[in-house]
Amino acid sequence: MAADDKPKVPEQAVQDAREALDEGFFPLEFFNDDDLHELEMERIFGQAWVFVGHESEIPEPGDYARRYIGDDTFIFVRDESGEVNLLFDSCRHRGAKVCRAEQGNTSHFRCPYHGWTYKNNGEAAGIPQKSKAFKELDREEYGLAHVPRLETYEGLVFASLAEEGPTLEEWLGDFKWYFDIHMKLPEGGMEVIGEPHRWVIDANWKTIADNFNGDSYHTAWAHGSVLDLELGGEETVGHAGTGESMDRHIHCDGHTTSIRGFEDEDVFLTYPEEVVADLFTKEGLSEGQWQVARQALSFTGGIFPNFGFLHFGDTTDDPNKDVAPFFTIRKWRPLGPDQMELWSWGLAPKNAPEEFKERMYKMYTSNFGPTGNFEQDDVPIWKGITDVAGGQFASKQGYQLNYQMGLDWMSEMDLDEEWDGPGFAYSENLEEGGMRLFHEQWYEMLAGNAREDAIGVPMNIKEER
Amino acid sequence: MKLSEREDELEQLLVEREVRQFLNYEAELLDERNLHEWFDHVADDISYRMPRRLMHENTAASFSEKGYYFNEDYGSLEARVKRFDSEYAWAERPPTRTERYVTNVVVDEYDDDEVQVTNNLLVYLSRGDSEDHSFYSAKRHDRLRRRDDTFELVDREILLNQTVLSTDNVSIFL
Numbered sequence: 001m002a003a004d005d006k007p008k009v010p011e012q013a014v015q016d017a018r019e020a021l022d023e024g025f026f027p028l029e030f031f032n033d034d035d036l037h038e039l040e041m042e043r044i045f046g047q048a049w050v051f052v053g054h055e056s057e058i059p060e061p062g063d064y065a066r067r068y069i070g071d072d073t074f075i076f077v078r079d080e081s082g083e084v085n086l087l088f089d090s091c092r093h094r095g096a097k098v099c100r101a102e103q104g105n106t107s108h109f110r111c112p113y114h115g116w117t118y119k120n121n122g123e124a125a126g127i128p129q130k131s132k133a134f135k136e137l138d139r140e141e142y143g144l145a146h147v148p149r150l151e152t153y154e155g156l157v158f159a160s161l162a163e164e165g166p167t168l169e170e171w172l173g174d175f176k177w178y179f180d181i182h183m184k185l186p187e188g189g190m191e192v193i194g195e196p197h198r199w200v201i202d203a204n205w206k207t208i209a210d211n212f213n214g215d216s217y218h219t220a221w222a223h224g225s226v227l228d229l230e231l232g233g234e235e236t237v238g239h240a241g242t243g244e245s246m247d248r249h250i251h252c253d254g255h256t257t258s259i260r261g262f263e264d265e266d267v268f269l270t271y272p273e274e275v276v277a278d279l280f281t282k283e284g285l286s287e288g289q290w291q292v293a294r295q296a297l298s299f300t301g302g303i304f305p306n307f308g309f310l311h312f313g314d315t316t317d318d319p320n321k322d323v324a325p326f327f328t329i330r331k332w333r334p335l336g337p338d339q340m341e342l343w344s345w346g347l348a349p350k351n352a353p354e355e356f357k358e359r360m361y362k363m364y365t366s367n368f369g370p371t372g373n374f375e376q377d378d379v380p381i382w383k384g385i386t387d388v389a390g391g392q393f394a395s396k397q398g399y400q401l402n403y404q405m406g407l408d409w410m411s412e413m414d415l416d417e418e419w420d421g422p423g424f425a426y427s428e429n430l431e432e433g434g435m436r437l438f439h440e441q442w443y444e445m446l447a448g449n450a451r452e453d454a455i456g457v458p459m460n461i462k463e464e465r
Numbered sequence: 466m467k468l469s470e471r472e473d474e475l476e477q478l479l480v481e482r483e484v485r486q487f488l489n490y491e492a493e494l495l496d497e498r499n500l501h502e503w504f505d506h507v508a509d510d511i512s513y514r515m516p517r518r519l520m521h522e523n524t525a526a527s528f529s530e531k532g533y534y535f536n537e538d539y540g541s542l543e544a545r546v547k548r549f550d551s552e553y554a555w556a557e558r559p560p561t562r563t564e565r566y567v568t569n570v571v572v573d574e575y576d577d578d579e580v581q582v583t584n585n586l587l588v589y590l591s592r593g594d595s596e597d598h599s600f601y602s603a604k605r606h607d608r609l610r611r612r613d614d615t616f617e618l619v620d621r622e623i624l625l626n627q628t629v630l631s632t633d634n635v636s637i638f639l
């Protein structure tokens with residue numbers, strides 16, 4: 001596919017991607033292409049389960065927050081009966097936006113254009129001059145539109161713009177086994193602290209998806225400053241494939257998580273002993289999940305397509321202070337082929353002492369978010385990738401990026417056959433299969449196939465099985 | 466009124482001038498990325514905060530009660546300063562080019578030890594070898610403490626105007 005001067009139709013480009021992926025390659029140009037972006041919006045973001053927010057962000061009736069799925073604006077709102085809704089923010093009369101703030105509390109949304117008024121469950125409540133002007137109009141049919149599908153998993157609200165397709169339950173599949181560890185470990189669950197950080201960066205959304213789907217290889221290098229300053233321990237930040245920790249890369253039903261920890265030790269992500277003793281509970285967790293939680297020092301992961309999380313222990317904002325954990329969830333919202341808006345939330349166990357929650361939030365902002373000592377250094381890198389992907393050279397040369405780490409002819413990659421959880425667990429973290437899995441699903445959805453076509457036995461062990 | 470009868474005003478003017486001189490000097494240190502020298506002017510009981518701006522329907526200036534970008538004490542601020550000495554602090558390699566404009570300096574209160582001052586800050590940022598640039602605009606509430614013939618920063622609250630940031634990261638001090 002080198003030296004093809006004609007602009008490639010996306011369909012063909014997508015076909016090429018499939019073949020390249022089998023060899024562990026992905027074309028650089030795919031990180032910045034207008035046509036592919038359009039296709040992604042339609043076939044991925046128009047179909048997938050996309051994260052909206054956590055229920056704890058809108059605890060009271062009338063609480064709302066403006067949220068986005070791809071290019072569409074919604075109101076994430078708890079109605080008077082306590083139900084969570086996701087309403088399309090467009091008046092049924094002439095389409096004006098009825099929600100003007102980023103968040104707030106209201107019983108009604110009033111359209112500024114001609115005054116149609118909607119209850120916070122979307123129902124049309126008032127139409128000025130109705131009896132004269134719209135006498136035949138049935139109010140019941142003219143409420144704000146609800147997103148076709150809205151589902152909640154452990155307080156995390158996801159929506160799909162598609163009327164049909166897999167349920168959220170099916171979409172997450174067995175990966176819930178891993179995510180439950182985070183959400184169910186503390187009695188009372190997790191809650192969001194404050195409001196999400198939002199910032200717009202000139203980078204393609206797939207660059208961050210790559211990173212969260214198992215880039216253990218970058219940490220010691222990209223985040224060397226954190227190591228230098230001793231703000232994070234060697235086992236949290238250090239090189240993939242080295243160190244004393246037990247490292248696992250897990251691929252499960254299209255989603256991934258990287259785990260570092262210590263075998264047969266009570267680590268519990270360095271949560272303080274009181275929190276572990278008072279709040280952490282085996283209830284809702286299997287023995288295997290409890291074991292993972294107990295031994296874990298850090299988790300990174302991605303839920304396809306645009307949800308990521310980090311639950312890290314052993315970090316600090318100051319080398320003279322004790323280490324503490326943080327937990328962040330995030331989404332990357334594409335704004336164009338070369339731009340995304342990052343959304344990032346800090347969480348803490350709901351029933352933890354207030355002081356400790358503040359400490360956890362502090363650990364989050366010190367490490368991640370726009371000011372984070374880690375994240376400051378990630379973002380400009382993703383921007384650079386997007387930049388070089390957008391030029392002529394990448395497409396003219398058919399410039400391929402190497403995702404071969406962990407493929408059987410590149411390195412010895414063993415599966416941990418003893419592993420208790422679902423999916424495939426690699427016995428170390430020097431592999432890039434999570435990213436290949438991400439791109440495989442990207443390929444299948446863009447090609448108009450079911451995402452599940454990509455989910456099965458990881459590529460590098462297909463032959464052996 | 467004779468000048469001699471306006472002593473209070475004169476004193477206030479002098480304090481204002483001292484404060485302005487200090488804020489300008491501080492801006493210069495930060496623009497030159499002379500971070501260690503800047504940190505020499507940070508008091509060991511510093512509280513340095515940048516709360517998250519909210520966008521509410523009826524209030525122009527509302528800020529999160531729990532959410533922030535910065536909430537630093539002496540140790541965490543020092544760690545941030547020292548981190549930029551690391552050759553791996555990629556966000557600032559090469560350093561952001563900045564110009565800070567400190568205006569609307571109003572001394573709210575003062576005594577022999579401390580001055581409470583409100584000021585506006587506009588920071589022009591330029592990165593990379595493109596025409597790309599960005600701005601931060603903020604109101605600051607600062608408390609300065611006299612030390613020798615200069616000041617040290619005891620308390621700073623940075624009230625940014627943006628609710629969605631338009632930069633890759635915040636790798637500078639405001």
Ligand code: FES
Binds near residue numbers: 113116
């Ligand atoms: S557009 Fe909303 S009332 Fe007319």
Ligand SMILES: [Fe+2]
Binds near residue numbers: 218222
């Ligand atoms: Fe990173």
